[in-house]
Amino acid sequence: MRTLDSISFAGKHVLLRADFNVPIESGEISDDGRIQAAIPTLSEILNQNPASILITAHLGRPDGVVDQTYSLAPVVNRLSKLLKKPVNLLAHQDLFSMLSQQELSGIYVLENIRFDPRETSKSESERIQLAKELTRLADVFVSDGFGVVHRKQASVYDVAKFVPAVAGRLIEREIEVFNRVLNNPSRPYTVILGGAKVADKIKVVDNLIQQADSLLIGGGMAYTFLHAMGFEVGDSLLDLDSIEAVKSSIEKAEANQVDLIVPVDVVVSREFSDSAERKILDADAIETGWMGLDIGPKTQKLFADQIAKSATVVWNGPVGVFEMLPFSEGTKSVAYAIVECSGFTVIGGGDSAAAIRALGLSENLFDHVSTGGGASLEYLEGKQLPGLMCLMEDM
């Protein structure tokens, strides 16, 4: 993969894709981890005095229309503070007139790239049209939005067809870590999977069964596993469409002698609410009308013991509804067990990264906190990601 080392930025117009998809509550950024993660690459390029840096990024899913709820304005303010330099927010129409007059100098963030429907279009020719506009003035494309490299989108993938493309330091580090886990994990290697999207995660389970020594399943996805094992799960989250795939994964785990560990007890409630009545039940005795929203204390211990004896740990997805305090204990216990673990520890982005920050745990307590939940899962699944493939080909 080509990196910043293979190119000089002095006097160049740089186009850079970042991942600034941060949570914003009442106009305020509640977690700026992804903006912080972009700083090393930006500083390194700025130190070489480029003519300009034009950053593209998205926020949420505005679905191809201009919607100020998804404006990158708060991001631009934060970025400017972190870089200690002026950063300009550019509306799409202003960018395209500036590009034609070749007036770009300094640091710019283009307003949410997903305001333009061509960014995520299924039509290659529409994406190419946008990619050509974005690269009109660019001498080089730096890809540093790891969280989006699994997307075949104009600003991530198609732009690399028109200018030399290199990976920034964030992508370089993410790939180094995930390659180590994928190709050469120290053993025992344990993966903790949680979250709610079973269908998305089932493919990665299949791939991990061939690599990991143990697989701990928590979160909303655990109930589809429990159901596939023949237990009633009451009103818990259940993905019936994934049952057959889950059964086949369970069989593969047995054949490969992988420890597949599902919850033995769960915290249940009648409502998806932090104030409703709740109780702890064995996982094989969830009653109708109750839904499992966190792992119970016995499962916490089971998971923690497994994590403690691991030499490599990867965690993707909260093991309970951690956003609600009464159902956050399981996720907290997993996070602390990983902190205590002396092995190589990786937090696989998305909600698990948000959970450790919400717990006030410093990123330094882990070997790596990924900025890409979906991207890291697809990488571990063994897929070739378009936003990385375009950094491999000859310039």
Ligand code: AMP
């Ligand atoms: P994902 O995007 O698949 O990683 O899912 C993350 C979401 O899963 C978080 O918002 C959690 O609140 C949610 N989650 C975790 N455990 C459960 C559960 N037992 N039931 C429903 N949702 C859950």
